[in-house]
Each structure stands twice: as structure tokens, then as C-alpha cells.
Amino acid sequence: MRRILILSAMLAAACPAATPGMTDFLTTKYGFFVHYVWGGKQGTQFTRERDGRQPATFDELANAFDAKGLANDLDRWGVEYLILTAWHYNINPLFPSATMRKWGMEKHTCKRDVLRDVIAACKAKGIRVMLYTHPRDGHDLQPDDQTKTGWGGPNGTDPKWADFDRNKWNDFTNELFGELIDRYGNDIIGIYSDEGSGAGDSYRVVDYPRLRQTVKSRQPWLTTVQNYYGTTYSLDLGCKEYHHWGEFANRDANAWAAFRMPVASCFATTWWSSEKSGKHTVVFTAEDMFRYTVLQAGANSEGGGMQWAAGNYAGGGWETGVDETMTVLGRYIKPVAASIKNTYSSNSWPTAPGTKLPDLKWGVATRSTDDRIEYLHILKPPADSKPQLTISPPADGKRFAKAVMLANKKPVALRQDALGLTLTLPAGERWDKVDTVIALQVAEDSPPVNVARWKAFAASSFPDPSPAGGSAYVFHAVDGDEGTTWTSRPDGVTEGNAPVPPDRRPWCVVDLGRPCKLTKIEVVGQIGAGVALQVSPDDGFSNAPVLGTSSEVKSAKLEITKATYGNGAKQADVTAKLRAAVADGSLTVKADNALAGDPAPDVPKELRVEYTLDGVTKSAVVEETGTLSIHSAPTWTLEVPRGTSARFVRLSRTDDGAPLRVNEFRVFGKFE
Numbered sequence: 239m240r241r242i243l244i245l246s247a248m249l250a251a252a253c254p255a256a257t258p259g260m261t262d263f264l265t266t267k268y269g270f271f272v273h274y275v276w277g278g279k280q281g282t283q284f285t286r287e288r289d290g291r292q293p294a295t296f297d298e299l300a301n302a303f304d305a306k307g308l309a310n311d312l313d314r315w316g317v318e319y320l321i322l323t324a325w326h327y328n329i330n331p332l333f334p335s336a337t338m339r340k341w342g343m344e345k346h347t348c349k350r351d352v353l354r355d356v357i358a359a360c361k362a363k364g365i366r367v368m369l370y371t372h373p374r375d376g377h378d379l380q381p382d383d384q385t386k387t388g389w390g391g392p393n394g395t396d397p398k399w400a401d402f403d404r405n406k407w408n409d410f411t412n413e414l415f416g417e418l419i420d421r422y423g424n425d426i427i428g429i430y431s432d433e434g435s436g437a438g439d440s441y442r443v444v445d446y447p448r449l450r451q452t453v454k455s456r457q458p459w460l461t462t463v464q465n466y467y468g469t470t471y472s473l474d475l476g477c478k479e480y481h482h483w484g485e486f487a488n489r490d491a492n493a494w495a496a497f498r499m500p501v502a503s504c505f506a507t508t509w510w511s512s513e514k515s516g517k518h519t520v521v522f523t524a525e526d527m528f529r530y531t532v533l534q535a536g537a538n539s540e541g542g543g544m545q546w547a548a549g550n551y552a553g554g555g556w557e558t559g560v561d562e563t564m565t566v567l568g569r570y571i572k573p574v575a576a577s578i579k580n581t582y583s584s585n586s587w588p589t590a591p592g593t594k595l596p597d598l599k600w601g602v603a604t605r606s607t608d609d610r611i612e613y614l615h616i617l618k619p620p621a622d623s624k625p626q627l628t629i630s631p632p633a634d635g636k637r638f639a640k641a642v643m644l645a646n647k648k649p650v651a652l653r654q655d656a657l658g659l660t661l662t663l664p665a666g667e668r669w670d671k672v673d674t675v676i677a678l679q680v681a682e683d684s685p686p687v688n689v690a691r692w693k694a695f696a697a698s699s700f701p702d703p704s705p706a707g708g709s710a711y712v713f714h715a716v717d718g719d720e721g722t723t724w725t726s727r728p729d730g731v732t733e734g735n736a737p738v739p740p741d742r743r744p745w746c747v748v749d750l751g752r753p754c755k756l757t758k759i760e761v762v763g764q765i766g767a768g769v770a771l772q773v774s775p776d777d778g779f780s781n782a783p784v785l786g787t788s789s790e791v792k793s794a795k796l797e798i799t800k801a802t803y804g805n806g807a808k809q810a811d812v813t814a815k816l817r818a819a820v821a822d823g824s825l826t827v828k829a830d831n832a833l834a835g836d837p838a839p840d841v842p843k844e845l846r847v848e849y850t851l852d853g854v855t856k857s858a859v860v861e862e863t864g865t866l867s868i869h870s871a872p873t874w875t876l877e878v879p880r881g882t883s884a885r886f887v888r889l890s891r892t893d894d895g896a897p898l899r900v901n902e903f904r905v906f907g908k909f910e
Contacts, residue, residue: 257423257424257425257426257427257457257459257460258427258459258749259426259427259428259457259459259460259461260427260428260459260460260461260474260541260694260695260696260749261459261693261694261749261751262366262427263319263366263368263427263428263461263541263542264540264541264582264692264693264694264751265541265580265581265582265607265751266318266319266366266427266541266542266543266579266580267318267531267534267535267538267542267543267544267578267579267581267604268316268317268318268319268531268535268543268544268571268578268579269317269318269319269320269321269368269500269542269543269544269545269546270312270315270317270319270320270321270545270546270547270548270564271320271321271370271502271509271545271546271547272308272320272321272322272323272509272510272547272548272549272550273285273323273326273370273509273510273547273549274299274303274322274323274332274352274510274549274550274552275323275326275327275330275510276293276296276299276300276327276328276330276348277292277327277328278296278328278330280328280380281327281328281378283512284327284510284512285299285510285511285512285549285550285551285552286510286511286512286513286514286551286552287302287551287552287553288514288515288551288553288555289514289515290513290514293552296330296345296346296347296348297348297349297350298552299348299552300332300348300349300350300352301350302552302553302554303332303350303352303355303356303550303552304550304553304554304555305352305355305356305358305359306359307554307555308320308356308359308360308550308554309356309359309360309362309363309365310363311556311561311564312360312363312365313363313364313365314565314568315564315565315567315568316568316571316572316575316579317365317568318365318366318543318579318580319365319366319367319368319427320356320360320365320366320367320368321367321368321369321370321430321502321545322353322356322367322368322369322370323369323370324353324369324370324371324418325371325372325375325414326370326372326375326432327375327378328346328375328378328379328380329343329346329372329375329376329378329379329383329414330346330347330348331346331347331348331414331418332348332352332353333347333348333350333351333352333353333354333421334347334348334349334350334351335347335414335417336417337410337413337414337417338414340413341386341387341410341413342386343383343386346383353369353421353422354421354422357422357425357426361425366426366427367425367426367427368426368427368428368429368430368461368463369418369422369426369428369429369430370430370432371415371418371429371430371431371432372431372432372434373411373415373431373432373434373440373443373444373449374411374432374434374435374440374443374444375432375434376389376397376407376443377389377392377393377394377395377396377397377434384397384398387406387407387410388402388403388404388405388406388407388409388410389402389407390402390403395434395435395436396435396442396443397443402443404443404445405736407443408444408445408448408449408736411444411449412445412448412449412452415429415449415452415453416452416456419452419453419456419457419460420456423456423457423460424457426460427460427461428460428461428462428463429453429460429461429462429463430463430464430465430477431449431462431463431464431473432464432465433464433465433466433467435467436467437467438467438468438469440471441471441735444471445735445736446471446472446473446735447472447700447702447735447736447738448735448736449472450462450472450473450700454696458696458777459694459696459749459777461474461475461541462474462475463475463476463477463500463542464476464477465477465478465479465502466478466479466499470711472700472702474712475499475500475540475541475711475712475713476499477499477500477501477502477542477545478497478499478500478501478502479501479502479503480501480502480503480504481503481504481508481509482504482521486503486504489521489522489526490526491522491526491527491529491530491595492594492595492596493594494530494533494594494595495591495592495593495594496530496533496534496536496537496538496589496591496592496593496594497534497537497538497591497592498537498538498539498540498591499538499540499542500538500540500541500542500543500544500545501534501538501543501544501545502544502545502546502547503544503545503546503547504547504548505520505521505522505527505546505547505548505560505563506519506520506521506548506549506556506557506559506560507519507548507549507557508549509547509548509549510549511548511549511550511551511552511556511557512549512557513557513558515551515555515557515558516558517557517558518558518559519548519557519558519559519560520557520559520560520562520563522563523563524563524564524566524567524570525566525570525672527546527563527567528567528570528571528672528673529595529617529672529673530544530595531543531544531546531567531571531578532578532602532615532617532673533589533593533594533595533598533602533617535578535581535583535602535604535615536583536584536589536593536601536602536603536604536615537583537589537590537591537593537602538583539582539583539692539713539717540692540713543578546564546567548560570672570673573644573645574613574615574644574645574673574675576606576613576644576677577604577613577615577644577675577677578604580606580607581604581605581606581607581613582604582605582606582607582692583603583604583605583692584602584603584604584605584612584613585605585633585634585687585688585691585692585718586603586605586612586632586633586634586636587602587603587612587614587629587630587632587633588603588633589602589603595617595618598617598618599618599629600614600616600617600618600619600627600629601614601615601616601617601618601673602615602617603615607751607752607909608752608909609680609687609689609908609909610679610680610909611677611678611679611680612632612636612638612677612678612680613644613675613676613677613678614629614661614675614676614677614678615673615674615675616669616670616673616674616675616676617673619669619671619674620669623668623669625662625663625667625668625669626660626661626662626663627660627661627662628657628658628659628660628661629658629659629661630658631654631656631657631658631659632659634687634688635684635685635687636680636681636684636685636687637654637680637681637683637684637685638652638654638659638678638679638680638681638684639679639680639681639682640652640678640679641661641676641677641678641679642676642677642679643663643664643667643674643675643676643677644675644676644677645675648664648667649664650662650663650664650676651664652678659678661676686757686758686906686907686908687906688718688904688905688906689750689754689905689906689907689908689909690716690748690750690887690903690904690905691716691717691718691904692713692716692717692718693716693748693749693750693751694748694749694751695712695713695715695716695724695746695747695748695749695903696746696747696749697712697724697726697744697745697746697747698726698741698743698744698745698746699726699727699741699744700712700724700725700726700727701725701727701728702727702735711724712724714900715746715748715763715900715901715902715903716748716902716903718902719902720762720826720867720870720871720901720902721826721827721828721865721867721901722901723763723821723899723900723901724746724898724899724900725897725898725899725900726741726744726746726897726898727740727741727744727897728740728897741897742891742894742895743890743891743892743893743894743895744890744891744897744898745888745889745890745891745898746888746889746890746898746900746903747777747886747887747888747889748886748887748888748903748905749777749885749886750884750885750886750887750905750909751885752885752909752910753775753883753884753885753909753910754883754884754885754905754907754908754909754910755881755882755883755907755908755909755910756773756878756882756883756884756905756906756907757877757878757906757907757908758875758876758877758878758906758907759771759785759875759876759878759887759904759905759906760873760874760875760876760902760903760904760906761788761873761874761889761900761902761903761904762870762871762872762873762874762900762901762902762903762904763871763872763898763899763900763901763902764791764793764821764822764823764824764871764872764899765788765874765889765898765899765900766788766790766791766891766895766896767787767788767789767790768787768788768891768892768893768895769787769788769889769890769891769892769898770784770786770787770889770890770891770892771784771785771786771787771788771876771887771888771889772784772785772887772888772890773785773878773882773884773886773887773888774884774885774886774888775883775884775885775886776885776886777886779886779888782888785876785878785879785882786874786876787892788874791872793822793823793824794823794824794851794852794869795823795850795851795852795853796820796823796824796825796849796850796851796868796869797817797849797850798813798816798817798820798825798847798848798849799813799848799849799850799855800813800847800848801813801815801816801845801846801847801848802845802846803829803833803834803837803843803844803845803846804834804837804838804843804844805837805838805841805842805843805844806838808837808838809837809838810833810834810835810837811834812833812834812845815833815834816847821871821899822871822899823851823869824868824869824870824871825866825867825868825869826865826866826867826868826870826871826901827845827865827866828863828864828865828866829843829844829845829860829861829862829863829864829865829866830862830863833845842861842862843861843862844859844860844861844862845859845860845862845864845866846858846859847859847860847866847868849868851868851869871899871901878907883910887903887905889903
């Protein structure tokens, strides 16, 4: 039964108390990433002491960890959360692991529970913790340990395929992950899993649906994150990771793009301490790091924001320049912390992924978790330095009652009309060259907004990952885009993963993050009949009433005859791709290079489609970046009884049936 993926009662009251991991992670925007790694004699490049010496034994390294000193430093810097190594090179967990002893690898464990000490020290400072793991790090093991775990033998970053025992390797890996969650799952916000393969093909080694079940069956709301190489497999989200490469090879923040997913970047030597004290190692300025942290807070819908990375010494402290730079960064953040930390990215003025500082018209926006305050970060003040700035109307229709400068609470003159918002600084105030933050108070008569967008989402199952880059992307039902769909796992084939039972009674749940007075709920998608909608103050849904049950909606018959994407003679045939995207007689797809690469570089392209809908021949043309929608999925709308308040909203099939397909799960209301 260890392979069961579908846990229909995962969120039942019988489960252990759920950590608000994913919900908390979504509001974090300022993290710090530390690797503390024992490499042994074969891995001498890892964590050092101040004098450059490597500790002689694993226990010496573990005993030298200054947990309280680390927490004090993070607190001085104003950091919201820490990512810390649970194990990395050669699989040496920073806790006394029963799993490693059971598998005959006693030398891979230490006596001190470093993770518990760090979690306790950080908790005392109000700092959350996420633990880094590596589910396919068998390539660093010695040959005898590779045999014990089923890895087979050395072959670069891959196993020796002829001798690789995938079931045995995943037995070992899942047992270690299970031990980790059992020990710390109630006290952390998530698990970071290293991809480990630049080819993005780790499904060949790791049974990701099984790994997801191992984590989520113990703590359903823990966030699972992975450094991003094109797919997130069965994990919740990706993380753009930089080690002085890509955009972050440039030491000018103007070159750094922001992303919807979190971003991690080294700003000193590497992820761990490797240079002895006295050599200045920091390559970015605190001002650039601050401005990018703000930019990323505006674009980062999936939580985590920016993770600045450097390693602490065995014995405590940092390479020269790390503490000094982070201290200045903390000073920049402190007066405007409310606009960065514990916020969501704005739905009123969203920042597109890929945006860089020079691309901004005026800046970026964030919002408070209760949706009562919008924060405007003016990163690009008016060129004429005049105290007045006009910005576009809010995309979600919010109305605002007043505005103040966040740092000193001085009132800002505010005018809102159909053309947008006009803001005028008070007399004597000027735009700060780094960042001026204006807080907008949402008016009491502002219309209810979709409070489910980019909120924590859990479900009974996800499609299996595949070699084609398939991904159990967790936010498809709450990303504000009807062109993306969460679906429960259909019956059928799994590639590279152990077979799992069909998900006959699928469900999905949105955690709004706090209690909310609800007014209306919309479910966009082909969900079929017999799906119950419930709301609850807790994720156990004990005695939760059923607000409504869906009815059958007849699907249209849609056939794609021909589809091309390109310009002039340079066209790509995307007929097969669009046919595969048709679901229950509906098709929504973006006209961009994700369809077929770029068949006509540097020129505008278009998507041309010929199709029949219920026997009628039609055609459509959509310009590049536009969205083609043919017979949009139906919308099930429920008016919520007056006075209904809830934090969790659930869809669940009441009897065995087909998979659920949810394009968008919208919940309208106002937070209490």
C-alpha cells in the first residue's frame, strides 16, 4: 500500500494537524538560502571554518553549527525564512537518521540534531524554515553505498543504468523523506528538492508521484519546491536558481528578470562557505539586491520571493562581506517591510514574469494578506522629478479611500477616475532614488474581488510527470488564466512511475489564508454532474454544509482540422498539439512560441486554426501573445448565502466518476 497516491481522506480530521506551509510560503518574499555540507575526504570543497580548514569529521562539522548565531543574524537582516540543507553531497543528513543506519550507512549520520536546533532558534525569532533535500544524489555515494541503495554504480550524474534498481532506490529515498517529515513536518513550511539533472529528466530516477504522496500524506499543505529545469514533476512549484550564471552573471541589477516562481541567487562565493575569512567575496551591492527583492516581490505570485544565498562557517559567521552587505540590505527593507514581507503580489497592478527594472513604467505593486492595502513601489520616479505621478486603473476594479507614504505616514493626495490614479507627494517630500512606497487603503465600498487567485491549492491527485515535460503544476486552477487547467489523475498509463490506483472520487481545496465573508463562487471547467461544493473554517471540513451540487453540461463536438503557427512561408504545423489540447469540446490556448518553438524569429506571428464545432466549419486567427478560445468551458456559479464565512473551499465528486477538470476556481468576498 506504500505506493498509493490517491488519498481521498488526506484532509480529514484524522490527519495530523496541518502546517500552514504553502499558505505561509505564498506570503514570503525575502528568504536566505544556506548550504551546510559535510563532504568527507572525497568532497573537500564544502563547508569550511574561518581559517579555511575543513572539519575533520561529520560530527565535528555538526557540533560546530552555531544555530542561535545564525538565527540572530537572519533576524538582524530582517529575513522572513531560511532554506537549510537537510542533506546534499554524499547524502549526509544533519540529524541522527535511523534510515541511514537501517540501510547500512552509519557513517552518513551525525549525533547532533542540527535541524531541530536551527528550527528552534529560528522559531524563537519568528523566522520560518524550509529544508533542502536531494532525492537523486546517489551519484555522490561511494560504490558500496550505491550498491546498498540500488543506484548501481557510477555514471556521471546518472546511475549505472544496467545495474540501477529503481524500486530499491525509491524505497530508500521515500523512507528518508518520510523520516524527515515525521521529525520536522509540523515545524517547517516546505521541502526543497534538487532536480540534480540539467537535462530535466529526473523522472527516470525518482518516482515523483510516490514522493509527493510520502510528503503530502503526512502534511498536506507543505510546499514542495524544486530548482527549475523545465518541469516540476509532481512538486508544487519551481525555483529559478542562479550561481553566477545566466542573468545573474551580470553584476548590474538592471539585467535581472523577475519571475512568478521564487528566485535563488548566490551573492558571495557559493552556496556554502568555501573561502577563508579576510577575502571579500560579495559581488552585488546591497542597493541592487534591495531593488531586485522589491521587483521580485511584485512579480512573485507563487511565493518565496527572493532567496539570497551564502554559506555560514563551521563555528559561525560568514565570509567577508556577507554580513556587511546583508546588514545594509536589512536597513533598506526595515522602514518599508510591511510592503515586502508577508504580502502577495498585486492583482490590481500585476508585474509580468520576465520584467526587468528598466522595463518598468513606474514600479511594482504588492498587497496585504487581507486585501485592505495595496503598496505601490515607485522604483522609477517621474523623469522631471515632479511630485505628481499618474498610473493606470487597477485591473481588478478596486477603489481606494486614501494614500500615505509608508515610511513616514505622511498623506499623499489621491485622485481616482476612469483614467487611473493620480498621486501627489506632500509638500517638501521627494521621490527616493531607491524606492518610494505609497500605501493605498482599499475603500469600504470597493467591489468584492476573487480572493482565491494564487492561493494555496491542494488536491487528491495530479497527472503523472512524463518525459515530454509534463508537470503536476499546482496553481493551474487559481492562476487567473482560463487557458490553464488542473485535472485530477486520469486512468491510464504512467511513464517511469509505479502504477497507482485510479482517482475515482477526486477533490480539490483552496485555502484562502484567513476567514473571509463570501458572496459568490465560480467554477470554470468541465466538471460534470455530482460534484459537491463545500466551505469550512478548517481543512477537516467537519460538519461542513454542501452549498450546491453540479449538474451535467452537454459537451460540444470540437474537431481541429488544421492549425499553423508562424509568419508567411515560415509556418509550423501545430494541428496535433491543438487536437491534444481539446478537452470536453473546449479549447483555450495561447498563441506563443510554446506551441512550436519560434518558426519565424524576430517577426510577428499568428495562429491560424480551421475547425468544426458541432458540425459547423469555422476558422480563427489569433496574433502572437493572444489567446484562442473555442467554446469556452462552462461556468458553474453559486451565490453564497448571506453571512457565510469560511477559509477553505472544496470541490469533491460525491460518487465514482470521471476526472475533475478545473480551469479556474474563483471565490469572491472580503476578508474579515
